Amino acid sequence: MPNLSRLTSLSMCLALLLGSAGSHAAEPPAAPASPTQSSANSSARGVLPLDELRTFAEVFDRIKSSYVEPVDDKTLLENAIKGMLSNLDPHSAYLGPEDFLELQESTSGEFSGIGIEVGMQDGMFQVVAPIDDTPAAAAGIESGDLIIKIDGKPTNNLSMMDVVELLRGKVGTSVELTLIRGEKDPFTVELTRAAIPVKSVKSLLLDNGYGYLRISQFQINTGAEVGSALARLKKENGGKKLNGLVLDLRNNPGGVVQAAVEVSDHFLKKGLIVYTKGRVPNSEMRFSADPADASEGIPLVVLINGGSASAAEIVAGALQDHKRGILMGTESFGKGSVQSVLPLTNDRALKLTTALYYTPKGRSIQAQGITPDIEVTPAKVTREKAHESYKEADLAGHLGNGNGGADKPSSKAKAKPRPQDDDYQLNQALILLKGLNVTSNRP
Structure with missing residues (x-):
């Protein structure tokens, strides 16, 4: 049988910890609560579930005494906290010192890694978006790709913070991702981590x-x-x-x-x-x-x-x-x-x-x-091969413009590449803007 005195003391310790955490996170109410509100708040926050805490303490004790390898108290408690948050929603998480620092770095402008934002989709890790000018973007990783392995390790039993930790690392080190894109077979991409100076x-x-x-x-x-x-x-x-x-x-x-x-x-x-x-x-x-x-x-x-x-x-x-x-x-x-x-x-x-x-x-x-x-869905436009053409202004002995305007012969210069030439959605946006401008300026 587990040691009852130890379980009781551990339950009391957890109760104090939970009460302390609540006092850090909660803000004082803006106005005094009504009796009904006060009762609801006390039922929601004031009464600790003692039976569940005793169960937690018993599980804690069994792991400490019976698990195949020794596990220290700090590791068990931190894992318990991570478990509490991981089952709330895909975006809540417990941040250890390194994770907290990485979060601060990513919002301030620079971190090291491969340059992707990861989310959850039907229990699988999904690329929300590759960040511009990063190893992930250069390798052709796309929004919607599912990450099924990292360095050969399946991701199905990992937490979000585990995945982030595996993807980030020292500049110059490599990481291998196994991805699924749509209905296609899985494919593997090897990436070299880099400093990600995110110019937003x-x-x-x-x-x-x-x-x-x-x-x-x-x-x-x-x-x-x-x-x-x-x-x-x-x-x-x-x-x-x-x-x-x-x-x-x-x-x-x-x-x-x-x-x-x-x-x-x-x-x-x-x-x-x-x-x-x-x-x-x-x-x-x-x-x-x-x-x-x-x-x-x-x-x-x-x-x-x-x-x-x-x-x-x-x-x-x-x-x-x-x-x-x-x-x-x-x-x-x-x-x-x-x-x-x-x-x-x-x-x-x-x-x-x-x-x-x-x-x-x-x-x-x-x-x-x-x-x-x-x-407008993404599309690739294949342009026809330019054929040599002639205009009236190219012909020898052509008449001048009746209003005295300059001749406009065919252009032989090669057009300079523009971003909209290879980006169909951007091209359509520009056409729409030009159309709006034309119609708004008509008398």
Whole structure:
């Protein structure tokens, strides 16, 4: 029989630990609770399940005394905490010191690894999105790929934090992934880990007067970077207001909610951007736009796909609800939950789902995603081989233009490659912008 005195003391210890953790995470109520609320709160939080705690203590004791190899108390307790969080939802987790540091690094701008955001799909680990300019993106890993093995180790019995730990590592070391893509056979990719300096925003002029702004993920400084990019595009356009802009949120796995709010605010003059609802008072927040509009109200097309998640969906949902831009592409990922990072002692933390977020019109995106206004699936366009052609202006002795205009002979110069030439969705977004510009300028 297990030692009853030991079980009792362990139960008491756990009760004190649970009470302590609750006091760190909870915020004091904004107003005194009514008697009914007080009773409900005490039943939800005040009474510890003693029978279950005794069972836990008994299991703890049996493992300590009977497991084939010795296991220290710290390992068992940390595994118990991980188990508590892993069965809540795919995004809640216990963060040890290294995991907590990695989370801070990923939102501030640099970490080492292969450059993918991982999620869960039907109990399997799925690539939410590869990050631009990383080993994963260079190797052709795509949103939706399922990770079934890492270095030959099956992932079906691993936790999310186990997978993240296996994928990250020192710069220059290699990792082998076995993936499944759609109905195809599994395939293996070997990647070399690198420093991932995630520059979250890049911009360029696609065509005369038409800009392109890509956000790969939402970091602490992303809002400020978008403001700078908009100003830079206007400068590159000769100081003139742009005719239109493509905002590319494809394969953007999300990130910092505040950054998503700041980005949305660059395109909106007023109104609600997003609000959150949860159980505790401080989880309910509302974010609204200020009157400044860094984009100057230019026509906007927003590209999304199945790799657009979380903070990316906040931006897309806000712009769609306010009819500020036209959403094009395919349905987004559907992560509409908010995770709060709650620091604990000894450099540890909980990443805990505390709320759901809603678009200005009250839509919850959780497990549904955002449907684009115009669906455009990825496609590869094969261009016809250019044949040598002649125009009237090439013919010897041709007449001049009746209005005195300059001749326009056929061009023999090879066209410079442009991003829209090999990206069908981007090409369609640019065509739409040009069409909007033509119709709006007609008398």
